[in-house]
Amino acid sequence: MAISTHILLIIALAPLVGCLLAGFLARFIGRAGAHSVTILGVAVSCALSFLVLYQLTAGGAAEYNRNLYTWFQIGQFNASVGFMVDRLTAMMLVVVSFVSLLVHVYTIGYMRDDPGYTRFFSYISLFTFSMFMLVMSNNFMQLFFGWEAVGLVSYLLIGFWYKRPTAIFANLKAFLVNRVGDFGFLLGIAAVLYFLGTLDYATAFANAPSLVGRTLQITAGTQWDAATVICICLFIGAMGKSAQVPLHVWLPDSMEGPTPISALIHAATMVTAGIFMVSRMSPLFELSSTALSFVLVIGATTALFTGLIGIVQNDIKRVIAYSTLSQLGYMTVALGVSMYSGAVFHLMTHAFFKALLFLGAGSVIIAMHHEQDMRYMGGLRKYMPITWITMWAGSIALVAVPFTSGFYSKDAIIEAVGESHRWGAHYAYFCVMAGVLVTGLYTFRQMYLTFHGKERFTVADHHGHGHDHDDHGHHEPGVLAHAPKESPWVVTLPLVLLAIPSLLVGYFTIGPMLFGHWFGNAIHVEAANDVLAEMGAEFHGPLAMALHGFSLFGPFGLVLLAFAIQTYIYLFNPAMAGRIKAALKPVWTVLDRKYWVDNVYFALFARGGVALGRGFWKASERGVIDGAMVNGSVSLVHRIAAAGRRLQSGYLYHYAFAMILGLILLLGGYWLMGPGLAGQ
Numbered sequence: 001m002a003i004s005t006h007i008l009l010i011i012a013l014a015p016l017v018g019c020l021l022a023g024f025l026a027r028f029i030g031r032a033g034a035h036s037v038t039i040l041g042v043a044v045s046c047a048l049s050f051l052v053l054y055q056l057t058a059g060g061a062a063e064y065n066r067n068l069y070t071w072f073q074i075g076q077f078n079a080s081v082g083f084m085v086d087r088l089t090a091m092m093l094v095v096v097s098f099v100s101l102l103v104h105v106y107t108i109g110y111m112r113d114d115p116g117y118t119r120f121f122s123y124i125s126l127f128t129f130s131m132f133m134l135v136m137s138n139n140f141m142q143l144f145f146g147w148e149a150v151g152l153v154s155y156l157l158i159g160f161w162y163k164r165p166t167a168i169f170a171n172l173k174a175f176l177v178n179r180v181g182d183f184g185f186l187l188g189i190a191a192v193l194y195f196l197g198t199l200d201y202a203t204a205f206a207n208a209p210s211l212v213g214r215t216l217q218i219t220a221g222t223q224w225d226a227a228t229v230i231c232i233c234l235f236i237g238a239m240g241k242s243a244q245v246p247l248h249v250w251l252p253d254s255m256e257g258p259t260p261i262s263a264l265i266h267a268a269t270m271v272t273a274g275i276f277m278v279s280r281m282s283p284l285f286e287l288s289s290t291a292l293s294f295v296l297v298i299g300a301t302t303a304l305f306t307g308l309i310g311i312v313q314n315d316i317k318r319v320i321a322y323s324t325l326s327q328l329g330y331m332t333v334a335l336g337v338s339m340y341s342g343a344v345f346h347l348m349t350h351a352f353f354k355a356l357l358f359l360g361a362g363s364v365i366i367a368m369h370h371e372q373d374m375r376y377m378g379g380l381r382k383y384m385p386i387t388w389i390t391m392w393a394g395s396i397a398l399v400a401v402p403f404t405s406g407f408y409s410k411d412a413i414i415e416a417v418g419e420s421h422r423w424g425a426h427y428a429y430f431c432v433m434a435g436v437l438v439t440g441l442y443t444f445r446q447m448y449l450t451f452h453g454k455e456r457f458t459v460a461d462h463h464g465h466g467h468d469h470d471d472h473g474h475h476e477p478g479v480l481a482h483a484p485k486e487s488p489w490v491v492t493l494p495l496v497l498l499a500i501p502s503l504l505v506g507y508f509t510i511g512p513m514l515f516g517h518w519f520g521n522a523i524h525v526e527a528a529n530d531v532l533a534e535m536g537a538e539f540h541g542p543l544a545m546a547l548h549g550f551s552l553f554g555p556f557g558l559v560l561l562a563f564a565i566q567t568y569i570y571l572f573n574p575a576m577a578g579r580i581k582a583a584l585k586p587v588w589t590v591l592d593r594k595y596w597v598d599n600v601y602f603a604l605f606a607r608g609g610v611a612l613g614r615g616f617w618k619a620s621e622r623g624v625i626d627g628a629m630v631n632g633s634v635s636l637v638h639r640i641a642a643a644g645r646r647l648q649s650g651y652l653y654h655y656a657f658a659m660i661l662g663l664i665l666l667l668g669g670y671w672l673m674g675p676g677l678a679g680q
Contacts, residue, residue, distance in 0.1 A: 003055055003064040008083050011048045011093065012136060014041040015100075016129040023122035034118035038125040039104045045132070046097035053090040063087075063521070065138055065202055077193070084138035084201055088344065088522035092135040092276055095348050096269055099355045100128045102494035106359050107260045109490040110366060114258075120160060124264060127153040131269045135276060140189045140199040143277070147185065147241065150270045151178045157265070158257040167256040174250035181240015181247050188233030191216075192284075195226050205283040205524070212287060231284055231291035235298075238274025242328050245302045249598055251325060252309075255317040259362030262317060263355045266324040272347050275331045279340040283524040286338065292529075293423045296336025300428035303329025303435045305595070310442035312591045315372050316361045319446045323398065324354060326435055333428050334413045337420040338529035345513050346409035349397070353406055353502035356394035356495060363387040363491050364450060367484035368457070374446065376478035379455040383484040388451045390495040395447055397502045399440045399559050402549035405506030408542065410436075411549055412514060416531045436555040440562025448570035459483050507542045515539050 018041030022034035029037065055061035067082035085093075104124065111117050130153055134146025151174075159171030193199060195214060196207045211230070215223040238244070243251040251271065255262055265271060278285060278295070285292060303326050310322030327350050334343035365372055367384055381388040397406035414436070417429045457478045486492065512518040515536040525532075539545065549556055569576045581588050593599070 003052055003061050003085060005064075005066065005068070005083075007048050007052065008064065008085060008136065009068075011045045011052070011097075012083075012129065012132045014044045015125045015132065017041055019122045019125035019129060022118050022125065026118035026122075031117050034121045035104070035108050038121045039101070041125060042097060042101045042104050042128055045128070046094075046101045049090070049093035049097045052085060053087075053094050056085075056087050056090050057518075067138070071141070076197070077199070079141040079199060080139055081142055082138040083136045085136060086522040087519050088276075088279065089135055091344070091348060093132065095351045096128065096131050096135065099351055099498075100124070100131075100264060100269070102355070102497055103260050103264050103359070106263075106362070106491055106494040107258075109488045110260055110362055111258060116160060120157075120258065120260075123153060123157050123160070124261060127157065127261075127264060127269065131273070134273055138201050140192060140201070140204075144186070144189060147237070147273065147277075148182065150273060151175070151182070151241070154254070154261075154265055154270050157261040158254045160257055160261070164256065170250075170253040170256040173253055177247055177250040178240045181237045183236075184233045185237020185240075188230055188235075188237065191226070191230045191233060195230065201280070208283045208287060211284075225288060225290070227284065227287035228290045231281070231288045232294055234281060234284070235274075235278060235291065235295055238278055238332075239298065240274075241277075242271050242274030242332065243302075243325055244274075244298050244328065244332055245305065246597060248302060248306055248325055249594075249601060252318055252321045252594075255315065255321050259317065259358060259365060262321070263358035263362070266321065266354060266358060271324060271328055272331075272351065275328070275335065275343050275347050278332075278335045279344050279523060282338075282340045285335075286524060286526045286529060289422065292336050292338060294336075296333060296422060296428050297424045299329045299332025299334075299336055300424070300431035301329070302326070303333060304431040304438065307435050307438040307442065309591050309594055311438065311445065312588055313442070314375055316364060316374050316377075316446065316450060317358070317372055319374075319442055320354070320357050320361055323357075323439065323442065326439060327354065327398075330410060330413050330432060330435070333417055333432055336428065337416050337422055337425065337531055338525050339413065339416045339531055340523045340525065341514055341519050341532065342409070342412050342416055344519075344523075345510070346413060348509075349405035349409040349502070349506050352498050352505065353394040353397035353404075356390060356498035356502050357398065359491070359498065360387050360391035360394060360495055363487040363495065364391075366487050366491065369480050371457070371477065371480075373477060374449040376457050377450045378453045378457070379451070380484060381451040384451075384486045386486055386492045387495060390492075390499040391451070392447065393499040394502050395443050399443050399562070400436065400555060401559065402546040402556060403507065404503050405501065407546065407549060408506035408510040411545075411555055412510070412535070414555060415535055419531045419534050422529075433555065433558070437558040437562050440559045441566060444563055444566035445570065448566055453570055453574065457484075507546075510542050510545070511539075 015038070018038035021029065021037045026034050056063070064083060064085040067080040069081040071079045071081060073079075104121070107120065107124065111120055114120065127150060130146055130149035132146075134143060134150060137143040137146060155171045155175045157171075158174050159167045161167045189199070192204055195211060196204045198204050198207070208227075211227040214226040216226050216229050218224050218229070239247045251266070254265060257265075285295075306322055306329065307326035310319050310326065313319045313322060327346070331343045331346050331350070334340070334346060363384065364377070364380065364387060367380065367387075368377060371377070397404040400407040400410040414429075414432050417425055417432055420428075457480055459480050459482060514532060527533075551557065552560070569580075590596075
């Protein structure tokens, strides 16, 4: 059985067709037509993605790698459009298309009253197409196209409500921070082309051993290992897209976009692109232990320190956003210890439970009339039982309770870091273990503040108080026009469908994906770096792993500690939260200010850029253009005109004097030239 090129083209292009129809024909097909064509396009892609995965795993199909179109060729270099579809790609296609499909369905309920309804569907369908092009690419040029396309569409979606200044600030911030990472990514691609002479994945990976011993002089008198330079530059791109410290600042602010796109960006698409890219480039990264140590330390720092910020957040979506940052750090740590399959495995499980949590938060926001501050919630479990149960399912997966999907992927990463001997592994192990406690603290705090305890909102008893509103404005905090209620089925059905894999998919897939060489040749690990081989000797199945995971002296003990702390605080002694905050005021301030990273960036780059621009404006605009060219020309004309006015005085004796003077000059000239004229 061979994978059909036509099927792959349909997978990639079906969301693009839906995007174009919803975007350009919205006035003809209407709102129902817009969501119908986009959902149909993504549903077709999803169904065919499952078919391709089946063909590769059970159908005996060979990996697909073929160029479909040559864009340009210059000498021996060419840029093509083609697909590489192996098990890594197929798994990504299934996860992206499935989550995207549920987000599309969910959007019908969440955005039903928004005037930009059809535009939003067009954007998210284009986003899905861009992600497909990224994960299906077989060369660096197409990878860069998909990379930039998801960045562009995320800019449009984060700033979807373009009349809100905060949304415009957030999408500009995301765009600029990602450009920093993309610059490094582009340098990495250029280095690949320089050293390996190709943009094709297969050829580059086959030639990768030739990098050993080759160096590059970046600064005078210093030689840098070529593989290290390539991998660090590529990873800088991943730092921007997957929001790793210090390029993480854009992701929490992206919450200014509608909740469905928060789920799509943070769960299975844009932020996971960097994790997928490094996994795909494993033949290159395995050549540089220095680059992998760099990846390991960056990921560990992100996992712990961004999670700490989530503890002090009051916005329900921002808590989940900082959770995403922390979990991306775990994936990056897995990459750093050469556990690429573990990183992708956590990517898959995280996609399900994080999309569930975001969409669940959106359901709460709908019920609370678009209130997002958890301090004005509480007691919602009796109003929203389906949302409550499904969000608890996502939460226990996030904190890695044994038998959930998050447990299998997260605990495997922690164990792999403990087994690793790479430089930075001890620091990383501390960070990922401490991160377990931190994850439990902000997750249980969020659930208790939202669904448990006493109600901290009031329902208006007449229409003149606490009126409803849309996402573009806000009424008095904590005052609702009517009591909260469960969301419609188009919102709750995706929650239920995401809760199932959040709880179960890890149990059935950990064996083959981590210890069964399921990815085949898609991921390359040197024997000396293979921590999974050491772990595999102690793996006796998912049941035994989960039972062993109940140990109080491991991560589960930290989860129970976080659960006990937050249960006591928010169910039995709510006043304790305020006392803890007062006692730890300096720490709380540091976390609330997000370590002042945004302030430093704003002072150095935003204000610095404005000052630099003002300097150029004064020197070039005012000095050269306005001063010399524009005003200088005006001044010259003015002086000439002033001189001309003196000659045209209007007095008869002035004109007579000028005539006499002119006649004298003419006669004098004739006399001086006379001998010459006479000689002729």
